[in-house]
Amino acid sequence: MLDKIGIAKRIAQEVKDGMYINLGIGIPTLVANYIPSNLHVVLQSENGLLGIGPFPTEDKVDPDLINAGKQTITMMPGSALFSSAESFAMIRGGHVDLTILGAMEVSEQGDIANWKVPGKMVKGMGGAMDLVASAKHIIVAMQHCSKDGASKVLKQCSLPITGIRCVKKIVSDLAVLDVLPEGGFRLVERAPGVSIEEIKNATEGKLVIEGEVKEMVI
Amino acid sequence: MINKVVKDAEEAVRDIADNSVLMLGGFGLSGIPENCISAILKKGVKGLTCISNNAGVDDFGIGLLLKTRQVKKMISSYVGENAEFERQLLSGELEVELIPQGTLAERVRAGGAGIPAFFTPAGVGTEVAQGKETREFDGKLYLMERWLRADFSIVKAWRGDTAGNLVYKGTARNFNPMMAAAGKITIAEVEELVPLGELDPNNIHTPGIYVQRIFQGKEYEKRIEQRTVSKI
Numbered sequence: 001m002l003d004k005i006g007i008a009k010r011i012a013q014e015v016k017d018g019m020y021i022n023l024g025i026g027i028p029t030l031v032a033n034y035i036p037s038n039l040h041v042v043l044q045s046e047n048g049l050l051g052i053g054p055f056p057t058e059d060k061v062d063p064d065l066i067n068a069g070k071q072t073i074t075m076m077p078g079s080a081l082f083s084s085a086e087s088f089a090m091i092r093g094g095h096v097d098l099t100i101l102g103a104m105e106v107s108e109q110g111d112i113a114n115w116k117v118p119g120k121m122v123k124g125m126g127g128a129m130d131l132v133a134s135a136k137h138i139i140v141a142m143q144h145c146s147k148d149g150a151s152k153v154l155k156q157c158s159l160p161i162t163g164i165r166c167v168k169k170i171v172s173d174l175a176v177l178d179v180l181p182e183g184g185f186r187l188v189e190r191a192p193g194v195s196i197e198e199i200k201n202a203t204e205g206k207l208v209i210e211g212e213v214k215e216m217v218i
Numbered sequence: 219m220i221n222k223v224v225k226d227a228e229e230a231v232r233d234i235a236d237n238s239v240l241m242l243g244g245f246g247l248s249g250i251p252e253n254c255i256s257a258i259l260k261k262g263v264k265g266l267t268c269i270s271n272n273a274g275v276d277d278f279g280i281g282l283l284l285k286t287r288q289v290k291k292m293i294s295s296y297v298g299e300n301a302e303f304e305r306q307l308l309s310g311e312l313e314v315e316l317i318p319q320g321t322l323a324e325r326v327r328a329g330g331a332g333i334p335a336f337f338t339p340a341g342v343g344t345e346v347a348q349g350k351e352t353r354e355f356d357g358k359l360y361l362m363e364r365w366l367r368a369d370f371s372i373v374k375a376w377r378g379d380t381a382g383n384l385v386y387k388g389t390a391r392n393f394n395p396m397m398a399a400a401g402k403i404t405i406a407e408v409e410e411l412v413p414l415g416e417l418d419p420n421n422i423h424t425p426g427i428y429v430q431r432i433f434q435g436k437e438y439e440k441r442i443e444q445r446t447v448s449k450i
Contacts, residue, residue, distance in 0.1 A: 047245040048389045055448040063440035064388035070246040070443035083395045085327040088320025124296035130320030133339035164343035
């Protein structure tokens with residue numbers, strides 16, 4: 001089973017040289033720490049920056065420089081700053097290669113829910129609806145089941161959705177799953193020490209298992 | 219030339235009346251018009267509709283105006299960590315329209331640019347699509363979204379000149395440039411107000427045509443929501 005850092009490390013393996021990437025809040029933000037140093041990628045922050053750098057040292061903290069999670073950041077050499085309209089023009093226009101975000105639920109059609117629990121929690125969708133509607137490639141970082149053990153990898157989302165038919169890949173604490181174009185989750189890899197049976201039990205949506213399913217190498 | 223320079227925030231917001239529609243720049247607490255928010259708080263106007271990506275935090279930014287119940291309606295993309303906003307939303311005390319962030323940015327941009335409606339894929343198949351026209355273009359579905367405009371747009375810039383030209387710093391730019399263009403009256407508060415000719419025309423982010431009032435703000439707190447530092 002993977003912890004949050006394990007999920008971030010596994011997602012980092014999906015990153016390719018030259019990509020422009022948007023990282024969501026939470027586990028996705030951690031992915032930046034595990035991208036191999038020989039790859040040159042540019043991280044987009046939807047509040048208006050291409051070229052997110054590491055967190056600043058105490059003396060470099062600048063309140064006018066934050067990421068989409070409102071954390072203080074630095075800029076890489078070669079960064080560009082712009083408005084929110086320009087930022088979403090590049091997102092909507094399909095210029096961002098990879099979007100990594102968290103989810104509360106994903107359906108076997110690739111629908112995602114991550115912004116609202118009716119009557120309980122409303123955070124708002126922020127930029128998530130724009131991102132999922134336009135991204136070329138979307139990877140979701142999530143826990144396979146809720147704290148009470150209910151599957152979050154479903155036939156249909158029960159929560160209000162953020163976008164339809166958009167998720168391509170899920171990296172959970174238990175497995176790597178590809179969302180098939182015809183619907184269903186193809187089991188790609190198992191997390192270390194997790195059996196196929198455990199993944200089957202934790203997946204409410206249709207699970208497709210073809211051939212040998214390798215254990216992840218983190 | 220018309221004098222755009224006003225003395226302070228109190229003078230800048232003097233004619234904001236009850237039930238006005240306001241746009242307020244900023245993302246989180248970055249690039250928010252701190253001085254004008256304080257002046258609106260002090261003025262006590264009520265029934266405001268505030269268009270702003272966030273609503274500050276409980277005790278800073280627009281959160282201050284929520285606490286005093288001066289806001290009737292918020293149009294935002296993210297409630298986030300504002301407990302009072304979330305409480306008023308869930309209890310129905312506050313009217314809230316949540317909009318995808320890119321749609322919000324573009325609706326404001328469209329307002330300033332004179333484009334009454336546009337199509338975007340964000341929100342297709344979700345609650346956001348309810349009551350909106352959906353149309354297919356080249357095999358993909360899009361929603362029609364309308365422009366947003368305001369009685370007053372209140373923006374914050376790093377530097378500005380007496381003609382109302384503005385330059386923003388870092389990610390504090392965010393919604394400010396589009397909002398500056400979408401207000402009937404646009405108020406700009408700046409950290410440094412400079413004479414004409416001081417700003418490089420090659421690097422103006424908001425041309426002065428959009429700005430009706432400008433003043434140099436004071437005592438910027440620039441509170442940080444998530445101070446995150448590395449040790450090395």
